[in-house]
Amino acid sequence: MSSALLSKLQREDVFACAQCGYCVKWCPIYDRSGWESTSPRGKVFLLKKMLENSGPNLFTSNTRIITEFVQRLFDCTTCGRCGEKCHLELDLLDLWVRLRELSVRQGLAPESVGLMEKTLFGPKNIFGMDSQSQRDWATYTGAEIKVQDQAEILYFVGCVTSYSGRSQGVAQAITAILNHVGENWSLMGEEWCCGHPLAVSGATEGYREIAEHNVRAIENMHAKTVVSGCPGCCLAFREEYPRVLGRKPNFEVIHFAQLLDRYITQGKIRIPKLDAIATYHDPCELARLGGVVDEPRRVLGSFVGNLIEPEESGRFGRCCGAGGLLKATNSAMSGELAEKRLTMLNSTGAQVVVSACPSCDQNLGEASSRFPNSKRVQDLAELVAQQMGLM
């Protein structure tokens, strides 16, 4: 397998990397291990050596060094903070993903990646659940849902929210708020996984089929806006589908935090005050990669008595460890990163930890259950719906 998957620019970038180390201390994985090979700088240097030694052919032999290197590629949350701190503004995140893609094609990726891919292409969700049960969350939560042929707003629920008990309240909250506002909204007739896990894991072979299905179905419904409570789904629709399909879908894609912000500005909702100290954890895929930083803060600021900013937040926010499929490839590491992040969030003295991503909510929530005197970790949509008395 040649390194043709790496663009010419990326191969240039590997040599352009200044090796200044500005990225190193910002990498949550390096922060945990302290070993150079786990740092973005270390990985770029190792890649450079491989390119020097093997020319354009990467990962052709299954030596111990290659195996260890591929492990480093998957011991990464793809949080993208390394690129933000890069002296040369290199697109390191894209480099990591392309390298994962190469290792998948060479059969060197961790088993869990293949398993996820196989599972996803069966019932079209990452949990391998029967696709008929995709809307069971509504039954469990008692949510009032709508499935129409046409609608102004399409609510894309996502796999984690649909199938994971801990997150189904987010779907209940979102539907309750959409109904409260009186929106003309709908769920998809047949919602497939957005495919984002395929994109970040490098198992991209069938991704186009997924993107085509979801985009075509939504365009047939003439939806103007797709809203999701999952930043990963939003990224798939907004960034990955146009790349895979070669065109932009005919609808806008926003996260539910952005819609809440619009509702507040337009006076469509009023949220009763919450007399508590809260702090907000920025999901990487929403804040850094999606550029949505101010909206959730404006929403929270409109009703929370005391909103405290944690350290390492906003665009440079620290990853909770849930991203990049790390939970599947190295769940112990993912848990440790969540504990570290939660410690930072707890140090604000907040009674409620709020986020806006089902994966972050889960990972932080699980870490919280391992802490004595654990704090509530809540999704923004749930907190708003609860305050409004809608759930």
Place this chain on the structure above:
Amino acid sequence: MSLEKTVTDVVGTDRVSTSDLERIAYSHDLAPIPRNITGLFNNLPDIIVKPQSLEEAAGVMKLANRLRVPVTPRGSATWGYGGAVPTMGGILLDLRGLNKIVSFDEAKGLLTVQCGAVWKDILDFLEKTGWELPVYPSSAPSSTVGGFAATGGLGYGSLEYGSLVENVASATIILPTGEKTVIDPNSGWVTPPQLFGSEGTLCVFGELTLRLVPRRPSAAPFLAYFHQLSNAVEVANDLVRRTRPFSLILRAFGFVRARERALLSPEDAESGAIIFGYYAGMPDQVEESLSSFARRVADGGGILRPREEAEFEWSERFYPLRIKKLGPTVLTSDVLVPSNRLIEMVQHAWQLGCEASMDVEIENIWVSPDQVLFFPLFLSDERRTLRYLSHSAITKKLIDRAITMGGRSYGYGVWNSFHFTASEPTRRKEFAKLKTLLDPNDVLNPGKTLTAKTRFGLSLPKVLYAGFLETLWRLGEWF
């Protein structure tokens, strides 16, 4: 008993690695080594150790001294002369784990930090206090306290406050024998100026107590463009005497900026040089300095830029390597030159660049009114191996010229060790004596600074090095 097992007994299993992948990851610093000569040195450490306390670091050093195993201390490896890279394998001591702020005496302005602390973290820590750092390196976002102490200690703030060693109250060091001791300006047997800048060959810096300076009530950055380099140099030299900024930097462009297009404005693209920097002091002093700056820039034919552009340029001071994207490799050689000879040095660098068809951008930081840290960035391509090797001769040529001007190489490491005698003959003699005294078994960063020793235990003769590079330079056009 294996080396790994012996070291593990000192620091524990999870902080020792002999993995091949890890050894490669630690086998380099900023500067790519031409592949043709990598064979001369054993850059791969045999074992990497991450101590978590000074006691552990001292324990490893003591063990290495007993077993006669080379030790290479390493911070963030942001220096480009091989100081943090092994040349004979051995133990690599990764000191980044020793990164704590040990104590802060807010009344006296004394801050004690461990060697692995990153300068930018210290700057951020002090932001909430009434104190400031007098001096910090241009690589502050990643470079460590120990690394800066070991490699010269000149940087932003040196113009006003001198080098790092002048701003250190005391230092806890680990000697090559593993003994831990404290030195200060009144130490009898060895003083900080003898050890600072010793490039990790005489001691390992463990902790430093920094003398801070009171935060000034007012501060402002400044920026001006010049079409004529000579005008920019003249104005800069005048300003450092008249107004004494915290820092003053002159950036001279070859064709780089034109290729890169305007960073800030059309005038920027056309400028041959820019001057930027930072004033701090009482509000009226800062205002007076800014007025003097504006007048002098106008008199010198420069273009004064607005405050927001000055702020942007000052915030970019940690990113001089951005042009590397056009390389992809940069060749550099920091030298100290007398400020009244700077224009000659810049012209010389440009001529050399033209001869070798290398574009160049030059960063010049005034470290005193009379001395400039000259930092050229020649664009090259390490993938064209022979051509890159030929290009690398430019570093020797620059140092040679700096020495004839009364300047010197800023550091020696492996690659510039041949210039130590010509640059600083007296210091080198004293340095060699200290090395013998402090490191009788030659275990701490051996084969550097005083000599460039190969993996075979032989030092490269200067005549061979000089002849080799000069020949390559002449053959350069054929590569």
